Amino acid sequence: xxxxxxxxxxxxxxxxxxxxxxxxxxxxxxxxxxxxxxxxxxxxxxxxxxxxxxxxxxxxxxxxxxxxxxxxxxxxxxxxxxxxxxxxxxxxxxxxxxxxxxxxxxxxxxxxxxxxxxxxxxxxxxxxxxxxxxxxxxxxxxxxxxxxxxxxxxxxxxxxxxxxxxxxxxxxxxxxxxxxxxxxxxxxxxxxxxxxxxxxxxxxxxxxxxxxxxxxxxxxxxxxxxxxxxxxxxxxxxxxxxxxxxxxxxxxxxxxxxxxxxxxxxxxxxxxxxxxxxxxxxxxxxxxxxxxxxxxxxxxxxxxxxxxxxxxxxxxxxxxxxxxxxxxxxxxxxxxxxxxxxxxxxxxxxxxxxxxxxxxxx
Amino acid sequence: xxxxxxxxxxxxxxxxxxxxxxxxxxxxxxxxxxxxxxxxxxxxxxxxxxxxxxxxxxxxxxxxxxxxxxxxxxxxxxxxxxxxxxxxxxxxxxxxxxxxxxxxxxxxxxxxxxxxxxxxxxxxxxxxxxxxxxxxxxxxxxxxxxxxxxxxxxxxxxxxxxxxxxxxxxxxxxxxxxxxxxxxxxxxxxxxxxxxxxxxxxxxxxxxxxxxxxxxxxxxxxxxxxxxxxxxxxxxxxxxxxxxxxxxxxxxxxxxxxxxxxxxxxxxxxx
Numbered sequence: 001x002x003x004x005x006x007x008x009x010x011x012x013x014x015x016x017x018x019x020x021x022x023x024x025x026x027x028x029x030x031x032x033x034x035x036x037x038x039x040x041x042x043x044x045x046x047x048x049x050x051x052x053x054x055x056x057x058x059x060x061x062x063x064x065x066x067x068x069x070x071x072x073x074x075x076x077x078x079x080x081x082x083x084x085x086x087x088x089x090x091x092x093x094x095x096x097x098x099x100x101x102x103x104x105x106x107x108x109x110x111x112x113x114x115x116x117x118x119x120x121x122x123x124x125x126x127x128x129x130x131x132x133x134x135x136x137x138x139x140x141x142x143x144x145x146x147x148x149x150x151x152x153x154x155x156x157x158x159x160x161x162x163x164x165x166x167x168x169x170x171x172x173x174x175x176x177x178x179x180x181x182x183x184x185x186x187x188x189x190x191x192x193x194x195x196x197x198x199x200x201x202x203x204x205x206x207x208x209x210x211x212x213x214x215x216x217x218x219x220x221x222x223x224x225x226x227x228x229x230x231x232x233x234x235x236x237x238x239x240x241x242x243x244x245x246x247x248x249x250x251x252x253x254x255x256x257x258x259x260x261x262x263x264x265x266x267x268x269x270x271x272x273x274x275x276x277x278x279x280x281x282x283x284x285x286x287x288x289x290x291x292x293x294x295x296x297x298x299x300x301x302x303x304x305x306x307x308x309x310x311x312x313x314x315x316x317x318x319x320x321x322x323x324x325x326x327x328x329x330x331x332x333x334x335x336x337x338x339x340x341x342x343x344x345x346x347x348x349x350x351x352x353x354x355x356x357x358x359x360x361x362x
Numbered sequence: 363x364x365x366x367x368x369x370x371x372x373x374x375x376x377x378x379x380x381x382x383x384x385x386x387x388x389x390x391x392x393x394x395x396x397x398x399x400x401x402x403x404x405x406x407x408x409x410x411x412x413x414x415x416x417x418x419x420x421x422x423x424x425x426x427x428x429x430x431x432x433x434x435x436x437x438x439x440x441x442x443x444x445x446x447x448x449x450x451x452x453x454x455x456x457x458x459x460x461x462x463x464x465x466x467x468x469x470x471x472x473x474x475x476x477x478x479x480x481x482x483x484x485x486x487x488x489x490x491x492x493x494x495x496x497x498x499x500x501x502x503x504x505x506x507x508x509x510x511x512x513x514x515x516x517x518x519x520x521x522x523x524x525x526x527x528x529x530x531x532x533x534x535x536x537x538x539x540x541x542x543x544x545x546x547x548x549x550x551x552x553x554x555x556x557x558x559x560x561x562x563x564x565x566x567x568x569x570x571x572x573x574x575x576x577x578x579x580x581x582x583x584x585x586x587x588x589x590x591x592x593x594x595x596x597x598x599x600x601x602x603x604x605x606x607x608x609x610x611x612x613x614x615x616x617x618x619x620x621x622x623x624x625x626x627x628x629x630x631x632x633x
Contacts, residue, residue, distance in 0.1 A: 048632050095596045122632040214574070215524050225573030229563045232574055233524050260568070296528040299539060299566035306540050308528055313540055324540070 042129050050123045060123040067116030071109045078105030198360045202353045204254040205236055206334060212259060212283065212344040213237040221259065222342045226281050229300040232259040234283065236346070254354055256286040257334050258296055259344070260316060262303060268318050276335035281344065283334040284320050287355040288312060290327040305331070328357070424493025427486055431467055440497050445471065452562065453500020454491035459558035461487045463551075473542035474565060501561040508581045509553040511588035518582030519590075521575060526583070529567075533603035534587050539566065549591055553584045 050057040081101035088094040139147075155161050190197050211220040215233040218240020226232060234257040242248045264280040276282075284305070288295045293309035298316070304323070305314040312325030320331035332354050335347035353361055429438060435446030442448030446468075449456075460466040461482055465475040482490070495502065523532060529545035531537045536547035543566055548556065560580050563569035575583070601608045 046631075050632070092596045093594060096594065096598065099596075100598070118628050122628075127632075216520060222573070225571070227569055227571050227573075229569040230571055230574060231568035294528065297539060297545075298568050299543065300563055300568045301566045302540070302543075304540050308537070311540075 045129065048123065048127060051127065057124065060119070064116050064120045064124065067112045067119065071112035071116065074105045074108030074110075074112060076105075078102050078109065081105050198358075201355070201358055201361070203349055204354060205239060205251045206255055206257075206346045206349045208346065208348050209339070210346045211237040211339070212257065212336065212346065213240060215256065216240070220343045223278060223281060223338050223344055224342065226259060226261045226344075228261050228263060228280070230261050231296075231298045231300070233286070233296065234259045254287065256294065257283050258286045258298065258305070259283045260298060260300075260303075262317065266303065266317050270319065273319065273333065273335075275337075276333055276347070278336055278338055278344065281336065282316065283336050283344075283346075284314075284316070284331040285334065285350060285354040287331075288327060289322075289329040289331060289354075290325070290356060292355045295331060420489060421493050421496055423486075424489035424491070427482070427490050428493055431481075432490075435468070440494065449494055449497070451498030451500045452494065454495040454503050455501040455558040456562040456564070457491040457494045458487060458503050459555050459562060459564055461490055463555055465564070474544060477546065501558075504554060504557045504561070504577070504580075508577050509557060509584065510581075511553060511585045513578065513582040513585040515582065515586045515589040517579070518584070518586030521579055522583050522586050525570060525575065531603060531605065533590060533600070535603035535605075548587055553588070556584050556587065557581075 050060050078101075081104075082098075085094065085097040085101050087098050160167055190200060212232075212234045213220045213236065215235045218235065218237060220237050221232055221234070235252060236255050239248065239251055239255060242251060259281065260283075261279075261281045267277065267280060267282065269277065286294045286296055288307045288309065290307065290310055290312050293307050295305050295307040295312070295314065297306035297308055298304075299306070303316040305316055305320065307313075307325065307327065310326050312327035313323050314320040314327070314331050315323045319333060322328070322330060332350045332352050334350055336344050337347050339345045428436075428440075432446075432449075435443055436449050437443050437446075440449040460475075462480065462484075464478040464480040467481060468475050469478060480487075491503065522534075526534075529537055529539065530548055531545075534548035536545050538544050545567070557580050558564075559567060560570040560575060560583070561572070570580075601612055
């Protein structure tokens with residue numbers, strides 16, 4: 001009790017001392033703690049050298065107008081540079097000179113303008129501290145009452161509240177208005193059963209009997225060409241005949257394959273995937289299962305495949321299992337065989353979707 | 363000796379504190395002396411090797427060099443040991459690349475053999491290559507006509523982007539691989555060594571045999587590399603061609619640094 005009494009008097013003392021700062025407490029409200037840090041006010045005004053010394057002021061003025069003249073010179077120089085250093089066809093260095101000298105002129109023009117303006121403001125313009133008080137934003141009571149009245153009158157005059165059929169049909173029309181946008185944007189997605197996006201992601205253009213061909217020439221690869229330690233960047237032979245308007249890049253992005261030959265005894269193969277390779281030659285999708293970068297950094301001694309984007313590593317000897325990094329699945333393997341003429345061919349498409357995960361991937 | 367040693371601190375105490383530059387000077391003198399002695403020593407060994415190699419150039423000479431310098435790791439019959447692979451059938455191109463760029467003899471077992479000053483003369487390298495080539499068929503040193511960098515640079519650049527750029531960087535500036543290995547920069551590499559690297563697949567680099575990239579394709583790749591190295595970059599300074607990291611770091615430090623400095627200047631009070 002005594003302590004309570006003590007603290008009460010202390011607070012009262014604080015309140016009374018606070019009174020000096022002009023804070024008033026309404027009767028019955030909670031006790032407001034006083035601000036621990038009193039407003040220190042402005043630091044004492046310190047005149048600048050340009051205020052005291054007319055010579056310094058003259059110099060600052062000279063600096064400012066010199067900068068503005070420099071800015072004008074920079075602009076004119078940029079125009080001159082455009083004429084003096086034209087871009088000549090077949091000459092890459094002319095592009096460099098053109099960019100460099102126009103850029104220098106423009107940079108000088110803008111920087112001198114900006115620095116001059118700031119220097120003017122800092123060194124020469126009026127330097128007395130002042131306070132702009134904020135205006136109260138709340139309207140007067142009569143304005144507020146009038147605003148409410150206006151709404152009520154509008155409701156009365158338009159009959160918005162009374163004519164419910166008109167009101168409800170208006171709300172319905174506003175709801176219907178954005179619907180065409182939904183349909184129009186849906187139309188941008190692939191359409192028709194052939195172009196089901198899930199199907200597009202699940203399958204590549206590889207099919208049974210497709211020859212493995214070099215990227216980008218499309219020359220098919222014989223098994224004997226692939227010596228131990230070799231790596232071939234592979235596309236389906238048919239892809240090379242595809243034009244860019246016929247989806248060359250779309251198909252290539254899914255169908256790219258990396259072909260490697262290891263010593264057969266180095267490969268550790270699952271029983272059911274034993275016939276997917278040919279005499280130590282293995283083919284894997286080049287699309288990373290993380291976010292789809294081309295995985296092609298093959299180390300021929302460690303047999304590791306490294307993805308350059310996020311450092312996922314795959315072990316080629318062990319069905320490209322992930323041994324490091326953020327990828328979640330092994331790279332899909334393309335089952336290969338050799339045809340009558342000794343060329344490497346695909347046994348089928350990839351047996352799982354290539355590339356990164358997507359919503360409907362199972 | 364002992365006397366001077368005990369006397370010197372007393373002397374310095376007499377003259378007051380030792381100058382702070384004295385320590386620096388002492389270290390500089392010591393470093394210069396050590397470095398000079400080392401340089402002199404390594405020059406003498408190098409010149410000794412040169413005189414020794416004056417009459418080299420035969421298989422027999424190569425065999426002697428091999429036994430003296432390589433056999434401890436690769437075996438006396440090139441059969442390989444735990445410390446080094448077999449060299450039977452690697453061909454003269456492989457030897458010319460490994461020894462001719464200084465990668466061999468290996469300075470230490472590690473993830474990758476770095477380039478270092480070449481330890482043998484051209485004649486000695488050739489002798490070693492000839493000797494190793496006699497032990498089995500393998501890729502040979504390419505013909506001069508393929509190394510003139512006078513092929514189709516456009517075709518070479520496309521092949522480089524498909525086959526090489528993922529490791530060596532699209533501008534040939536090199537890049538990192540796994541566990542301390544790296545694809546070295548291709549700037550300033552001799553055309554003959556670029557060709558030999560493609561055909562032999564040194565260390566962890568895959569092999570690009572003539573069925574994959576024909577000799578003309580390899581010539582075109584060398585042409586493209588030399589073209590990019592000999593032509594200045596259009597977009598200004600390339601910052602080592604290391605890609606977005608180097609460029610991003612530059613703009614973060616110097617671009618944002620300049621903005622911060624300007625902001626500080628604008629808001630600071632004028633004096």
